[in-house]
Amino acid sequence: MKFLDLFAGIGGFRLGMERAGHECVGFCEIDQFARKSYKAIHDTEGEFEFHDITRVTDESVRGIGRVDVICGGFPCQAFSIAGKRAGFEDTRGTLFFEIARFASILRPKYLFLENVTGLLNHDNGNTFETILGALDELGYDAEWQVFNSKNFGVPQNRERVFIIGHLRGAGGRAVFPFGGENTQSDFEPRIEVVGSTQSEDSHSLGQKEIVYSPDGVMGCLTATDYKGPKQVAIPLLTPDRIKVVGVIEPNFNQSGCIYDPEGIAPTIRTMQGGGLEPKIAVREATSKGYSEATVGDSINLSHPNSATRRGRVGKQVANTLLTGEEQGVVTPNFRIRKLTPRECWRLQGFPDWAFDKAQAVNSNSQLYKQAGNSVTVNVIEAIARKLEETDE
Incomplete structure (x- = not known):
């Protein structure tokens, strides 16, 4: 036709x-x-x-x-x-x-x-x-x-x-x-929260502090994720459940979530890019990326090995974000990265x-935005x- x-x-x-x-x-x-x-x-x-x-x-x-x-x-x-x-x-x-x-x-x-x-x-x-x-x-x-x-x-x-x-x-x-x-898939329909990155004296849990279980479902990628990409673990495209294993700052509309590679991706939103792309966890972090960071440390992904405020700052303390930079919390056995535009396009078929x-x-x-709009x-x-x- x-x-x-x-x-x-x-x-x-x-x-x-x-x-x-x-x-x-x-x-x-x-x-x-x-x-x-x-x-x-x-x-x-x-x-x-x-x-x-x-x-x-x-x-x-x-x-x-x-x-x-x-x-x-x-x-x-x-x-x-x-x-x-x-x-x-x-x-x-x-x-x-x-x-x-x-x-x-x-x-x-x-x-x-x-x-x-x-x-x-x-x-x-x-x-x-x-x-x-x-x-x-x-x-x-x-x-x-x-x-x-x-x-x-x-x-x-x-x-x-x-x-x-x-x-x-x-x-x-x-x-x-x-x-x-x-x-009748094996995907778990729920999103399970297993922790947070908020400070001990914080009394409320916002979306940007949420840490999800790798056994749950990843949420939908949205139009404004380009302002703060989601994070997931690799390999990306696996027919499993959505898993969120950590977050980075800033987080807009769950864009700071770090997803497990063995889960499914969230819905791709329209305005990807600009730091809001989804992120995945990369297992077996290398010394090049995290030689000075330990589990629980807050780190700046733009300067992962730095001992200054632009790099590692320590547990329960968040970096002051500078323009174009990313921040994360080091967790056991993985490091984090953004989804690439290619991966977002793959998620749309x-x-x-x-x-x-x-x-x-x-x-x-533009490629991030186009994937989310499609x-x-x-x-x-x-x-x-x-x-x-x-x-x-």
């Missing part, structure tokens, strides 16, 4: 749809850096290309011609629990109606949409009811299901809701419900060849294959 890729990002929808045998006819993405990655990864020659969807005229939309599917992970900040949850009062929330405008003109057989699970209960369900009502007025019957990326071959705990709109009278069977390949092409045209900070390719591919089956 021919599909149009709206709010395209780096092409997570596109890659999953193409893997299932569908053909892209055009895309729309407002972010110039995401477009650079998209066009580096995908062959877009001869396709329709749009930037700001609100500036695309109805005449331009009609010029696209016939499409069978409109895909779109419309902006989720307006509905996410991490945002202000302003919904349709937020201009980003109204971008759903741009999808509706395209659908009213092109009349595709299917709409294939994605958003955060917060969309379902925002404003006591009124926001989602508004979306379903809009689809109904357009002549589309909707079905939806929540999927977790960890059940589709990537070790990331990322729940998202997917919506399929069926054009009334166009045929086609229901796509949902169905399960992922690892629906992108092959290394796609990352290599994007890396050639974008900075690490959909998980494996989930899209699974739904796209079901979509193909229902159309037969």
Whole structure:
């Protein structure tokens, strides 16, 4: 089937749809850096290309011609629990109606949409009811299901809701419900806290002090992790449970957590980079990295061997963070590091060849953001294959 890729990002929808045998006819993405990655990864020659969807005229939309599917992970900040949850009062929330405008003109057989699970209960369900009502007025019957990326071959705990709109009278069977390949997985659903890095005279435990068990599940990577990367232990991509084994400062939205290599990664958020990338623990620390630090010491990762305040400062004492530096607490048998942009892209199901092409045209900070903004390719591919089956 021919599909149009709206709010395209780096092409997570596109890659999953193409893997299932569908053909892209055009895309729309407002972010110039995401477009650079998209066009580096995908062959877009001869396709329709749009930037700001609100500036695309109805005449331009009609010029696209016939499409069978409109895909779109419309902006989720307006509905996410991490945002202000302003919904349709937020201009980003109204971008759903741009999808509706395209659908009213092109009349595709299917709409294939994605958003955060917060969309379902925002404003006591009124926001989602508004979306379903809009689809109904357009002549589309909707079905939806929540999927977790960890059940589709990537070790990331990322729940998202997917919506399929069926054009009334166009045929086609229901796509949902169905399960992922690892629906009955061995991943532990809980996140277990086993300690903290707070001082003894502190009376409250904040997210930045939490130390998680290696037997629990790693949380979701989020949009602002680039300000303080999460930490995990290597090897990274293993089909096990999420484990948090320590933290570093500063920690924004759990971005200071250090994750165990034998667990799964948290949900990748949009704004990675700038020091907020997730971090993993590297077992068997070398003397080069921690020759002067002992278990329990607070250390500055930018100067691991220093005996000054910029390096080791001792137990129960945190370094004063300087611009661009990282800080950590040495624990038994491992050292910590950030997830790399490549690893974040892998956690979203992108092959290394796609990352290599994007890396050639974008900075690490943009690559982190793009990974967090993307959909998980494996989930899209699974739904796209079901979509193909229902159309037969």
